[in-house]
Amino acid sequence: MPTENASFDSSLRIRGELDLRALRAQDSSGLLTGIDRAVVWTIKLTTRFRGITRRDGVLLHGGAGWGEVAPFWNYGLEDSAAWLAAGLEWALAGATGLPQIRHSVPVNVTIPEVSSEAARTLVRRSRADTAKVKVAGASDSDSLDSDIQRLGAVRDELGPEGRIRIDANGAWDPRTAATVLPLLDKAAGGLQYVEQPCPDLADLVALRRVIDIPIAADESIRLSTDPLAVARSGAVDVAILKVAPLGGVRRAYTLAQSLGMPAVVSSALDTSVGLSAGVSLAAALPELAGACGLGTIRLLDRDVAAPSFTPVSGALPVRPVHVSRRLLASVAADDDLTSRWQVRLGHIVSALRTRRERERRDPGCAIAGIPL
C-alpha cells in the first residue's frame, strides 16, 4: 500500500538526497521554504588536516543556486545553526545586493603539517606569493623542529618577497608562544602574522605585550559569544573571517564593519560552493590584510563544481559557482551517512529556529548585536 513514507524508500531516492518533506514537517517556522533539494556529499581530503581525513556536508538548492551546510561533526547544534543560516542565505539570496569592489581575490597556499619536501611542492605548484603554514599541531617533541624545517623550506621556495603566516590554532599558552615565536619568525625569515597563537583573547593580550609579530584572531572571532572584544582588546591586528561559522556572507560583512580592522577571509575546508561565498565576502570588503585563505580546494580529493574554485597564480576570480550534476552524483553519500545527516539537519533546523526566536524576543542577545 503506498504511503507518505514510500516516497523516501531508498530504492526511489537519488543517492545522498535528503527527504525535504520530512524535514519541513518537523519545521513549523518555514526555514526551509524555497529549498527544493538537499544532497549529502562526502569527500576525502588529499592531506590529513587538523586530524581530519574526510569532509562531508549538505548542499541545499534554492532560488539563487546551491548553498553549503557542513559543520564538523564535533560541532554542537548551537554552533551548527550559524552554518545552516549561511547555507540557506547562499541558496536563497546569493550575492545579490553585496558590494563588489574587486574582480579577483588573492589567496594564500595552505600548508598542512606535511614534510618539508611536500611543503615545497605545494608552494611551487600554487604560484602564490603568500603561504599559510600550520604549526604546533603535532604533540610529539619533534613538532617544533619539524615546524622550523618546514618554514625554512617554504621561505626558500617563496623567495624573499613572499609572505609567510602561521596558524597555531590556539596551541600555546602565552609563555610558550613568547618562547617559540621568535624561533619560528627566524626560521621563516619574517612572519607576516601569527594566527590564533593562544586559545583565549586574554592570552593574546598578554602575548601582544611581549612580541612584535602581528596577531590574527580566528577562533577568538568565530567561536566567541563576543567577537567584538577582539577589536576592543587592541591586541589583534587582523580579523580572520569565515562565512559559515559566522552565519553567512552578510553577517560576516556586517561583523567586519563593526570590527573595523583589516580582514582575511578563510575557508572551512569547503567545496567550491562554500568557497564561492567566501570569495564574494572577500570581494565586498574594503580592506583585506593580504591574501585570503580560500585556496583550499586542492586539499579536497574531489569537488562538486565545474570549474572548481582553483587558484590561478595565487588568485581566485569573483564569479558564480556551477554545480555539476555528474560531480554531485560522484560524491553523493551512501544511505548510512545520508540518514545521519537527515537526523542532524533536522536538529540544526530546530536550533536555528530557537535561536532566531530568542533573538527576536531579546535583540540584545544576538552575537555582536547582529541577528542570525
Ligand SMILES: O=C(O)CCC(=O)c1ccccc1C(=O)O
Ligand atoms: O586559512 C587557510 O589558509 C585555510 C583554512 C584553514 O586553515 C582552516 C580550515 C578549516 C578549519 C580551520 C581552519 C583554520 O584556519 O584554523
Ligand SMILES: [Mg+2]
Ligand atoms: Mg585558523
